Amino acid sequence: MWVWQLVLAVGFGIGSAVIPVMNAEAYVLVGGGSGALDPVVAAVGVSVGQTIGKVAMFLAVRYRPGYATRKSKEPKPVDLGTRRGRFVQWNRDVSKRLLDAMSDRRWSIPVTLLSAFTGIPPLYGVALIGGASRMGVLTFTLSVLTGRTARFVLLAAGVSLF
Secondary structure, X not given: OHHHHHHHHHHHHHHHHHOOOOOHHHHHHHHHHHOOOOHHHHHHHHHHHHHHHHHHHHHHHHOOOOOOOOOOOOOOOOOOOOHHHHHHHHHHHHHHHHHHXXXXXXXXXXXXXXXXXXXXXXXXXHHHHHHHOOOOHHHHXXXXXXXXXXXXXXXXXXXXXX
16 A cells, blocks of 8 residues: 555655646645555655656756757856846856855755755755756765655654644
């Protein structure tokens, strides 16, 4: 019986990792709270599914067509005298800092763990930025799996108390 629950939870986790409106927390809460699912099995399954989905997004960004052969070209100059120009330059600076931070192990692992456990910053964006950075696939996978499992097992443990 628990095998089917695990398979369904993994499937829902994959879907919720890619489609933001599918809420994995609600799946664990409602499924475990109603007694229809074993809360721990649902939590572990959703964690594994979410990890598979986020790694797929990570790899899709990393290995998108033309990414490896792309030549780095200079960005178009912007007029810093206009509001739009200042915004474009600010966006470029923030993007570069995020990519540099996610390429450094001192920041990539804690940021990914924090994102996977708390949702701040959103794991969807962290997966995309991580794929564009030099972060390792195994490092990303283990960080997401650890953070998501801790999040959903704690959520399931809270549900099982009631």
